[in-house]
Amino acid sequence: MKRKSRFMLILVSLVLGLFMFGGAALADSTCDPYNTYDPYNTYDPYDTYDPYDDSDNYGDYDEGPYIEELVVNTEDVQIAVGGKPATVKITAVCSDGTQMDVTKKCEYTSDDEDVAKAAKGKITAVGEGECTINAYYYDETYGESEVDIPVYVVAGNELEELEVKPESVSLSVGGKPVALKVTGIYTDGSKKDVTKLCDFESDDDYVAYVEGGKVYPEDEGSCEITITCDDVGTTVEVNVTRQIKLLTIVDAETEKPLKSVTLEVDDYKEIYVIAKYADGDTGYVTEQVAWTSKKPEVAEYCDDDGAVVAYDKGSTTLTATLGGKKVNLTVKVK
Known part of the structure; x- marks a missing residue:
C-alpha cells in the first residue's frame, strides 16, 4: 500500500512538471517573433515600433530624394534704370544627383519693388538702389527650396541734350517740306538719332506745322518749333516766305x-x-x-x-x- 501511494505521488509530480515546462516554452514563443526559445528573452509590454530606431527589427526608414539647393548662375545682378532686363538661370540640385532647370517655374518676390521686379528669370530695374529677389520652387517629388539674389540698380545712360539739323528752317509758301534730324547726346558722350522718339510742336500752325519730323509751310511768316524727348528740349526757328x-x-x-x-x-x-x-x-x-x-x-x-x-x-x-x-x-x- 505504501509503494502504491509513493508511485502515485511520483506520477503526479511528473505530470505537474511537464505542464509547467510546456507553459513556460509557450510563453517564450509568443515573445520571440522568430519563434525560437531564448531563456533570456523576456516579454516587454512597452516595446513599440520606432521607424527611426536603427536597432529595430523592421529595418531602416528611407525618406526619399530631396532638393539640396537652388543654384543661381550669378552671385548678384547689376542693372541700369532704363536698360535691358537681366536674365538669370536657376538650377535645382537634388540628393539623388538629378539637376533641373527651374528658372521659369520659380515664384519670384522682391523686398523692394521700387528698385527691381522679377518674373520667369528676368529681373527688371525700376529705380536706383539695392534689393533682394527671392526665388521659391516646389516639386511634388523633391519638395521645396528657395534662394536669394542680391540686385544692384544704378542710374542709366540719360539723355542730356538735343542737337537739331538744320538749326533753322527757311520755307516757301507752296514749297516742299524740310526734314529735321534730331540727335540725342547722352551723359556718357554717346550720340543717337532720336528723331522718331521726339515730340514736335509749332507755336503757329498757320505759318508752319510738323508731321513725322518734317516741317510743312502754310503761310508767310515766322514761327518756332519746340522739340522734346525724355524731358529734354530745344527749339528751331522757321521762316516761311512766298515762292x-x-x-x-x-x-x-x-x-x-x-x-x-x-x-x-x-x-x-x-x-x-x-x-x-x-x-x-x-x-x-x-x-x-x-x-x-x-x-x-x-x-x-x-x-x-x-x-x-x-x-x-x-x-x-x-x-x-x-x-x-x-x-x-x-x-x-x-
Missing part, C-alpha cells in the same frame, strides 16, 4: 545789283537782298536769308550791322540762301 523766283544782292545806297565788292581791312559795306516772287512782286528779304562765307576769317555778313565786314586780306565768297534760291557775292579785301 521766290530770284534773289539779288544790291548796294544799300544805290540799290544797284552787286556781283562783287572790294574793301579795306576793317571796312564794311551795307547791302540788301531783294527777292523776286513767282507772281512778279518783289520785296526786301535781307533779314530772312541765311548767310555763309567760304572764308569767314577774311570777310562775312554781319546781321547786327546789316553789312559785309572785312577782317583780313584775301578773297572769299558770301552766299545768301532763302526759299531754295541762292545768290553769291565775291568779296576782296586789300
